[in-house]
Amino acid sequence: MFDIERWQEIFETIRKNKLRTFLTGLSVASGIFILVILLGFGQGMQNGIAQEFEDDASNRIVVWTQVTTKEFKGLNPGRSIQMRNGDYDHIETRFADQLEGRSARFRVPNAMVNYKKESVGYSVQGIHSGYQQIENQYMSQGRYINYEDHRNVSKVAVISNTIKREIFKNGDDPLNEYLDISGIKFKIVGVYGDRGGEREEERIFIPMSTAQRVFNGSDRVNNLYYTLKPVENLDQAVAESMKFSNDMKRYLQEVHTVAPDDDSAINVFNTLEEVKRFFNLISGIKMFFWFVGICTIIAGVVGVSNIMLIVVKERTREIGVRKALGAKPWSIVGMILHEAIFVTAISGFAGLIFSMGLLEVFGPYIEVDYILNPSVNFNVALSTVFVLIFAGAVAGFFPAWRAANIHVIDALRDE
Amino acid sequence: MIEIKDLHKSYKMGSNSLHVLKGINFTAESGELVAIMGSSGSGKSTLLNILGMLDEADSGDYTLDGVPIKNLNETKAAKYRNKFLGFIFQSFNLINYKSAMENVALPLYYQKIPRKERQERAMKYLEQVGLKEWAHHLPSELSGGQKQRVAIARAMAAEPKVLLADEPTGALDSTTSYEVMDLIQKINDEGNTILVVTHEDDIAHMCKRIIHLKDGVIEKDEKVTQVRASQYV
Ligand SMILES: Nc1ncnc2c1ncn2[C@@H]1O[C@H](COP(=O)(O)OP(=O)(O)OP(=O)(O)O)[C@@H](O)[C@H]1O
Ligand SMILES: [Mg+2]
Numbered sequence: 001m002f003d004i005e006r007w008q009e010i011f012e013t014i015r016k017n018k019l020r021t022f023l024t025g026l027s028v029a030s031g032i033f034i035l036v037i038l039l040g041f042g043q044g045m046q047n048g049i050a051q052e053f054e055d056d057a058s059n060r061i062v063v064w065t066q067v068t069t070k071e072f073k074g075l076n077p078g079r080s081i082q083m084r085n086g087d088y089d090h091i092e093t094r095f096a097d098q099l100e101g102r103s104a105r106f107r108v109p110n111a112m113v114n115y116k117k118e119s120v121g122y123s124v125q126g127i128h129s130g131y132q133q134i135e136n137q138y139m140s141q142g143r144y145i146n147y148e149d150h151r152n153v154s155k156v157a158v159i160s161n162t163i164k165r166e167i168f169k170n171g172d173d174p175l176n177e178y179l180d181i182s183g184i185k186f187k188i189v190g191v192y193g194d195r196g197g198e199r200e201e202e203r204i205f206i207p208m209s210t211a212q213r214v215f216n217g218s219d220r221v222n223n224l225y226y227t228l229k230p231v232e233n234l235d236q237a238v239a240e241s242m243k244f245s246n247d248m249k250r251y252l253q254e255v256h257t258v259a260p261d262d263d264s265a266i267n268v269f270n271t272l273e274e275v276k277r278f279f280n281l282i283s284g285i286k287m288f289f290w291f292v293g294i295c296t297i298i299a300g301v302v303g304v305s306n307i308m309l310i311v312v313k314e315r316t317r318e319i320g321v322r323k324a325l326g327a328k329p330w331s332i333v334g335m336i337l338h339e340a341i342f343v344t345a346i347s348g349f350a351g352l353i354f355s356m357g358l359l360e361v362f363g364p365y366i367e368v369d370y371i372l373n374p375s376v377n378f379n380v381a382l383s384t385v386f387v388l389i390f391a392g393a394v395a396g397f398f399p400a401w402r403a404a405n406i407h408v409i410d411a412l413r414d415e
Numbered sequence: 416m417i418e419i420k421d422l423h424k425s426y427k428m429g430s431n432s433l434h435v436l437k438g439i440n441f442t443a444e445s446g447e448l449v450a451i452m453g454s455s456g457s458g459k460s461t462l463l464n465i466l467g468m469l470d471e472a473d474s475g476d477y478t479l480d481g482v483p484i485k486n487l488n489e490t491k492a493a494k495y496r497n498k499f500l501g502f503i504f505q506s507f508n509l510i511n512y513k514s515a516m517e518n519v520a521l522p523l524y525y526q527k528i529p530r531k532e533r534q535e536r537a538m539k540y541l542e543q544v545g546l547k548e549w550a551h552h553l554p555s556e557l558s559g560g561q562k563q564r565v566a567i568a569r570a571m572a573a574e575p576k577v578l579l580a581d582e583p584t585g586a587l588d589s590t591t592s593y594e595v596m597d598l599i600q601k602i603n604d605e606g607n608t609i610l611v612v613t614h615e616d617d618i619a620h621m622c623k624r625i626i627h628l629k630d631g632v633i634e635k636d637e638k639v640t641q642v643r644a645s646q647y648v
Contacts, residue, residue: 008530016512321508324469326497326525326573329489405489408469412508 010339020314024307024340025347028388031300032351035293036381040359042289044366044374046282059241060134062269063224063248065256072259081256081265085212085219090255091226091248098244101227103131104208108215113204114180115167122163124181124204126211134225135194140164142175142190149189149207155214157186160201161193179204184214234275241272293384300388305395308340312399319403320411332404337396344392348385356381416577416608417443417466422475424461435461437631439475443610445576448603448641450619451612453628459612460581462628466610467500467579468492480576497525501570503580507562509554515565516541516550522573540568544598560591567598571607578602578609584618590648596621597644617642 014021065081088104104127111124131137132144140161149156157179159167168174178185186206194200211217228244231237245268250260258265312319319332356376363374403411424436435458443449451459464470465477468484477484479499487495501522502508509518519537528536541550544564554562563583570578580599584592596618603609603623611622619625620642627635 005524005527005530009524012517013512317508318510321510322521322525323493324467324496324502324508325522325569326493328493328525331525409464412469412504 006335006338009335010342013335013339014343020307020311021343024304024311024343025350027303027307028300028344028392029347029351029354031296031303031388032348032381032385033355034296035384036352036355036359036376038289038293038296039380040355040363040374040376041371042286043376044363044371045285046279047374048368048372049278049282059228059230059237060271061226061228061241061245061248063252064222064267064269066264066267068258068262068265070259070262070265072262073257075257081258083221083224083252083256085221087252087255088221088224091224091251094251095226095244095248098228098240099226100229101130101133101225103128103134103225104221105131105223105225106208106211106217106221108181108206108211108217110182111215112180112182115177118167120163120167122202122204124157124206124211126208126215126217127205128208131205131225132192134227135200137192137194140191140193142188144190144192145205145207150209153209153213154207155184155186155210156189156207157181158190158192158205159188160203161191162198162201163204164191181206182215234279238272238276238279241270242276245270245273297384297388301391301395304340304344304388304392308336308392308396309399311340312336312396312403316403316406316411316414319406320408320414323404323408323411329401329404333397333400336400336403337393340396341389341393344389345385348388352381352385416445416447416480417441417610418476418478419466420476422462422465422477423473424458424465424470425473435631436465436472439631439633441626441633441636443608445608446603446606447624448600448609448622449611450622450625451610451628452614452616452619452625453634455614457628458631459628463579463581463610463612466577467502468496469502493525497522497573499576501573501575501578503563503566503570503578503583505582505585507554507559507566507586509562509565509569511554514551514553515546515557515568518554518565519569519572522569526573536572537568540572541565543571544568558591559587560594563587563591563595564598567595567602571602576608578607580609580611582612582614584613584615589617592618593644593647597648600641600644 063083065083067080068075068077071077085104092099092102106126108124108126113120113122113124127145128150129144129146137144142158145156145158148154159174159179164174174188174191177188179188181204192205212219226244228237228241231240249266249268252258252266253260253262256266315336322332356378359374359376366374419439419441422436422439423434425432425434439462451462453459461470465472468487479495482495484495510521513521516534516537519540520533523533523536538547538550541547544567546561546564546568549557549561554565557565563586567583578599583599584595587595592615599609599611600621611618613619620639621644622639623641624636624638626633
C-alpha cells in the first residue's frame with residue numbers, strides 16, 4: 001500500500017489506459033450517485049410529510065366514555081362510565097407541565113333555545129376558556145368565555161357567525177342581547193367563527209360551571225380536551241403524546257374501576273396517532289428506496305467484477321511478460337487489485353461528493369408537495385462506498401489470482 | 416553455465432500425447448554463443464522455454480549456474496528468471512502502453528531498484544542499442560528492428576547471466592537482422608552466455624556453435640567460425 005514504486009507504476013498504467021479506467025470509474029460512480037439520490041429523496045419525503053403535520057400542530061387529544069364491556073372487580077359489564085370534574089381537575093394538576101390547552105365539555109341535555117319568542121334548535125355546551133384554542137376558533141365580535149365567567153357562574157353565552165346570521169336577520173348587533181335557554185336568560189358576549197365548517201358553528205357555548213349548575217349537571221362532564229406543549233421534533237411529540245394518552249387512560253380506568261383491557265369504556269383519540277401511521281408509510285417507502293439502492297449497488301459490483309475480468313483477460317499477455325521479467329505472482333495480484341481499489345475508491349468518492357453536492361445545492365430549492373430538503377446521512381453513503389470498494393476488490397481478486405498463476409508460456413501465447 | 420541431462424517433454428492433446436523432446440543432453444559454458452536450429456516443430460522453442468524456466472520439463476536434470484532447477488514454485492522461479500535470465504522473443508513482447516525506456520526499466524522494477532536509477536540504467540542500455548532518441552516513444556511508434564532492439568536492451572538491463580533469444584530476427588528483414596545480430600555479438604563479446612533459436616543459416620553462422628534438433632534429440636552439435644555481423648551493417 002505504501003510502496004511508492006507501485007503507486008508510480010499504477011499511476012502510469014492508469015494514465016495510459018484512460019478509457020478502461022474511465023469505464024470502471026463510471027460504473028462505480030453512477031452506482032453511488034443513484035443510491036445517494038434515492039436515499040436523499042427518501043429522507044426528503046420524510047421531511048416533507050413531517051412539515052405538513054407540524055404546520056397543523058394538530059396534537060389534539062379527546063376523551064369520551066361509553067359502557068363497559070368487561071367484568072371487573074365483581075362489577076358487571078354494561079355499566080356506563082361517567083366522567084366528573086374531579087377527573088378533569090386531577091389530570092390538570094398531574095400533567096400541568098405538559099399541557100398547553102385544556103377544557104372539559106358538558107352538553108346541556110334537551111336545551112331549548114329561544115330568542116324573542118322564536119325557537120331555534122342549537123346545541124348548548126358548557127366549556128372552559130381553553131376550548132377556543134383547542135378548536136381553533138376565532139372571534140368575530142366580543143370575547144370568548146373566560147375564567148371569570150366560570151368562577152362567577154355567569155349566565156353568558158357565545159354564539160357563532162352562523163347562528164348570528166340566522167337569529168339577527170336584519171343585521172342587529174347581537175352583543176348584550178339575551179338568549180333564553182330552557183327558560184333562563186343568557187347574555188351574548190361574543191361571536192366566534194370556526195373554519196371547521198357549518199356543523200362546528202351550530203353550537204352555543206356557556207361557562208362550564210353555569211352549565212352544570214343551572215342545568216342539573218351536578219359535576220358530570222362528557223368529554224375532556226387537551227393539547228400538549230409543542231416539542232422540537234415530531235418523533236418526540238408523538239412519543240410524548242402517546243405516553244400522555246396512555247397515562248391518562250390508565251388513570252381514568254383506575255378511578256372508574258374499568259378493566260385495563262376494556263378498550264371501549266374509556267376512549268382516547270389522539271390525532272398524532274394518525275401522524276404516526278403516516279410515518280410508518282414513509283418508512284415503508286424509505287425501505288423501498290433502500291432496496292432499489294442496494295440493487296443498484298449490486299449492479300455496480302457486478303459491473304466492477306465484469307470490468308475486472310475483462311481487464312485481467314486483456315492483460316494476460318502483459319502479465320506473462322512481467323512474469324518472464326521476474327514478477328512474482330503476488331506482485332501481479334497486488335498490482336491489479338491496487339489499481340482496481342484505487343480506481344473504485346476515487347470514482348466512488350467522486351460519485352459521493354458529486355451527488356451529495358447536488359443534494360446540498362439544489363435540495364433546498366426543491367418545491368414539490370411532500371418533499372422537503374432531500375439530504376442523506378454522510379456516514380451511510382460513506383459506508384456504501386467502502387462496501388463497493390471491498391466488493392470490487394473481492395470480485396477482482398479471483399481473476400487476478402488465476403492470471404498470476406497461469407504458466408508464463410501460456411500467458412505469452414495469449415492473443 | 417547450463418547443463419541439461421536426458422531432458423524429456425511431451426504435450427498432451429486429448430487422449431494422445433506428443434513427445435517433443437526425447438532426451439536432450441547439452442552443456443553450454445559461460446560466454447558461449449549458441450544457435451539452435453531445426454525444422455519447424457522440432458522443439459526448439461520448447462527447449463528454450465524450459466531453459467528459461469517459462470515451461471517445465473517432464474523429466475531430466477537442469478542446472479543453471481550451479482543451481483539445480485527442479486520443482487520450483489512460482490515465486491522462486493520468478494526470482495531466478497529475474498536474476499539469471501533475459502528473454503528476447505520473436506514477437507518482441509513489449510508492453511504496448513509503456514515507452515521504450517519504461518519497457519527497458521521494467522525488469523529493474525522487479526529487482527526493487529529505485530526509480531531514478533532504473534531510468535538511468537534503462538537510458539544507458541537504450542543508448543547501447545542506439546535508441547536513445549526513441550526512449551520516450553511507445554512501441555507502436557517503432558519499427559520492427561527498433562522494437563527488437565528495445566527488447567534486447569530490456570533483456571540486458573537486468574544484467575542476466577544467460578540471454579535466451581527465440582528467433583530474434585524472425586520478424587525482421589535481413590539488414591535489420593544483421594543489426595540485431597551485431598548487437599547480440601557485442602553483448603556476447605562482453606562475456607554473456609547467449610542462446611539463439613533461428614531458422615536461418617547465415618544467422619546461425621554468426622554464432623560460435625550450432626546445435627541441430629531433429630525428432631526430439633540433438634542430431635548435430637558443431638563449433639563454427641563466427642561471421643561478424645558488423646561487416647554487413
Ligand atoms: N502448448 C502446446 N500444446 C501442445 N502442443 C504444443 C504446445 N507447444 C508446442 N507444441 C507442439 O510441440 C512441437 C514443438 O513445438 P515448438 O514450438 O517447440 O517448435 P519449434 O521448433 O519452435 O517450431 P518453429 O520453428 O515453428 O517455431 C510442435 O509440434 C508443437 O505443435
Ligand atoms: Mg519456435
